[in-house]
Amino acid sequence: MKSKTIVFTGGGTGGHVYPGLPIIKLLQDKGFRVCWIGSRNGIEKRIIGEWGLEYYPISTGKLRRYFSVQNFTDLFRIFIGFIQSLRLIIKLHPLLVFSKGGFVSVPPVCAAFFLRVPSYTHDSDVIPGLATKINHRMTRNTFLAYDESRKHLGDPKNKIVISGNPVRTEFFENNIPLSEYWEKRLEGHPLLLVLGGSSGAKQINQLIRESLEELCSRYVVVHQMGDDLFNTEIHHKNYYPLPYLREELPALLKKADLAVSRGGAGTLWELAVTETPGILIPLRAGSRGDQILNAEIVSQRGMALVLKDREPTATGLTDLVISLWSNETERKKMAENCRNFVNKRAEDVIVSYLLKEF
Incomplete structure (x- = not known):
């Protein structure tokens, strides 16, 4: 095995970060090195710092479903985040990229897809977020908490897995x-x-x-x-x-x-x-x-x-x-x-x- 690195990404709220910890602990117990790609100032930076993981910030932009002038400037930030993600994934050479959702996760998942690195994503809510809907098109598997969520994602390759939500062992x-x-x-x-x-x-x-x-x-x-x-x-x-x-x-x-x-x-x-x-x-x-x-x-x-x-x-x-x-x-x-x-x-x-x- 050339690498034992796995990259996690996601953020924006604690709900996009905390469920990742039980997964990370299991992977670390199996000898994998885990890093996190997140935003420069989001809540995920503080949480990941508390966990003691390597953290790599990228430029981010919000994904909006409505008209806003900020959509145009944020598209530029998202593109910069994509370029930064490409460089990070080439540098880290991960076995896979795992997304916990949130707008910051889209550039790393896109970069992984471009570089042919396998990616996975998990969404905790009944209605998957826009970032998950975008990432779903590029993942090997998409994990959902509820069977009721399946109808909100097209699943032509039967890659949806109903896993539930990870909760800390404690x-x-x-x-x-x-x-x-x-x-x-x-x-x-x-x-x-x-x-x-x-x-x-x-x-x-x-x-x-x-x-x-x-x-x-x-x-x-x-x-x-x-x-x-x-x-x-x-x-x-x-x-x-x-x-x-x-x-x-x-x-x-x-x-x-x-x-x-x-x-x-x-x-x-x-x-x-x-x-x-x-x-x-x-x-x-x-x-x-x-x-x-x-x-x-x-x-x-x-x-x-x-x-x-x-x-x-x-x-x-x-x-x-x-x-x-x-x-x-x-x-x-x-x-x-x-x-x-x-x-x-x-x-x-x-x-x-x-x-x-x-």
Whole structure:
């Protein structure tokens, strides 16, 4: 074997990056060197830095489905990114390129196709993103989380594989110890965990702020607000706001009696793996609707409830939290549905296909 290098690419949101880690760990355990091609200033640069991987930035441009003057300047940036990707792939000489989606992934996948390097892609959402739809035409296999997603991609060569979404190994562990810090603060109280995704969620943050009096009289509320939205001015008994949860998240999710979150695909699969009953408030404004459909899928399977109001209120959220908490039978059924939903590890499925190259 001339090379043991595999190039990953993708970014834009944490959901385009975090599911790559379980795949990367499996490949590293098998002796492969993994590098990442991403944008110069995207969230992926920070995350990959924390993982200790080699990171190579390229010029990027956003892929828009609507008219914008920026489309013309971004086409130039995308072309520059393609040239940079060509040089990087020639330099790194990878066995394959694996994309986790996002606009930054298109130039590296195009460069791999041009250089006849095998490429693969994975999409976490019910409706694959535009980048995945473009990359799909050039891949050996395209991995999807849901069978319902298949209809959104033409598949003349039967190269779609329904793998599910990769989730970090820590979330699968049965007995994840809480830190002494959290043990002292919970002290036997029910835990309501609020997750706004890697960037936070203004709407959820506002709803929680308006509900604190009622919620904190019943639960310990641990609230991930997002790095950019973190507010240190809010103080309330039994309320613990944090900019972001990293190492603590698997243990807190396992411990949580209920979770409130957006409809991001990665978070929904983490809720499923940890069998945590959830209340979902999917992003609507400024979205292509992927979170709404993600939430509908898990709701139809009885794994979570969705706050469907287009303009949700603090009262509506509080009433739904209290109602679900009071119905132990329903919560147990939701946990069981989560357990039945996750019947395989996506990273094992994906890596089994990648190893066919060797």
